[in-house]
Amino acid sequence: MGVDPEPAVKVRLLLVAALAGWGCAHGGEPDIATLASNSDQVIWEAGQKALEKHQYESARQHFKRIIDGFPQSEYGPAARLALADSHFQEAGTANYILAVGAYREFLTIYPSHPRSDYAQFQIGECYYKQRNSPDRDQTPTRNALEEYQRLLDLYPNSSYIEKGRSRIKDCRQSLARAEFLAGFFYQRTRQAYHAAIARYQAILNEYPDYDELDEVLFRLGECLGLAGRPAEALPYLGRLIEEFPKSDRVDDARGLMDELKSRGTPAPPLPARGVPSPGISPSPVASPSPAPPVGAPTPTPPPS
Known part of the structure; x- marks a missing residue:
């Protein structure tokens, strides 16, 4: 579709601007004739x-x-x-x-x-x-x-819906992994068990489709035990055993459960998926914990 020719002065100004913005690294000589078309x-x-x-x-x-x-x-x-x-x-x-x-x-x-x-x-x-x-x-x-x-x-x-869904899954996995690494940082580097519990619980609530949920359940049970809350730890360890029978963490979970039970702590009912036990902050928003400083060394969790 064509339009009436622009005034000559405007065309010249346009060409000057085009020439000024051209870089050799971006390829080719400016096509003055085409731009003036x-x-x-x-x-x-x-x-x-x-x-x-x-x-x-x-x-x-x-x-x-x-x-x-x-x-x-x-x-x-x-x-x-x-x-x-x-x-x-x-x-x-x-x-x-x-x-x-x-x-x-x-x-x-x-x-x-x-x-x-x-x-x-x-x-x-x-x-x-x-x-x-x-x-x-x-x-x-x-x-x-x-x-x-x-x-x-x-x-x-x-x-683009299917590709969008695939990207959403990738993003959710990345965000869950970031939350897990933050929790593991608090657990192993600072022994800040309550902060770690909040991070692990956030994964259960917000990212129940996380690929390494068995590891999250184990670390959550571990932290609850270390924080002096063994009664709250047992249901999560039991859930790990029940929902992930082929997980490499099953034997570890059984061993930890036996240790906690030996302290004379009765096991409460198994909580539903994504439902926190009493006393656990439901999300990091409700119980905010500062994120680990950017660039701080983050310990690599053992393979699950």
């Missing part, structure tokens, strides 16, 4: 070719030319998405931040566009790519989880 289709095709060649800055100049110079162009929505994609593909923290902004802008301008689900999924991907290891800040992982959940809530029929 009055055909949005020509500019769009040139931008696509540049993106395919990983000439990201060149591609962005073409997509911005369509967005700014052809406000009614049929390529407008695609140009905005491609602009966001160029940042996502170039990668790096700064580019992921810019990509999130561009995808959000697309959703604001075109909330009902057929590709709005893609933009929402990509926001999650931008945060997912910035995830840290479980012993570091989990903010990017939490942000990714939130955005993928928004995808499921807003676009239940999207073709």
Whole structure:
């Protein structure tokens, strides 16, 4: 779709800006003739070719030319998405931040566009790519989880649903692992058993699908015993034995149960999954514990 030619002065200014923003590291000589074209289709095709060649800055100049110079162009929505994609593909923290902004802008301008689900999924991907290891800040992982959940809530029929669910599972595993490492840090490094109990209990409440729940149950029982609360420890050890009969921790749990029972402590009823025994803080929100300092040595738990 074409539009009336812009004034010559504006075209020259646009070309100067394009030339100034071009870096040799991002590929190719600036295509002055194409940028000055009055055909949005020509500019769009040139931008696509540049993106395919990983000439990201060149591609962005073409997509911005369509967005700014052809406000009614049929390529407008695609140009905005491609602009966001160029940042996502170039990668790096700064580019992921810019990509999130561009995808959000697309959703604001075109909330009902057929590709709005893609933009929402990509926001999650931008945060997912910035995830840290479980012993570091989990903010990017939490942000990714939130955005993928928004995808499921807003676009239940999207073709990205299954991948979104898979990402959600990955994020939940990472967050649960981070909580476990924090609990183990308090238990073994500081002997802060009540703080560790709160962390382990949070996993049972918030991440019952955690892949290493048997280890969590064992450590929770262990901490309760060490904290002088053996009556509360026994049900969790019993649950480990009952629900994870093939776990490597079964023999350890039986041994610990025998030790606790030898102290003359009667075993209370087995608590339901995710329901805390009396006296245990239901979550770290209710009984906050400061996270281990970033960079502090975190002991590696023994293999489960």
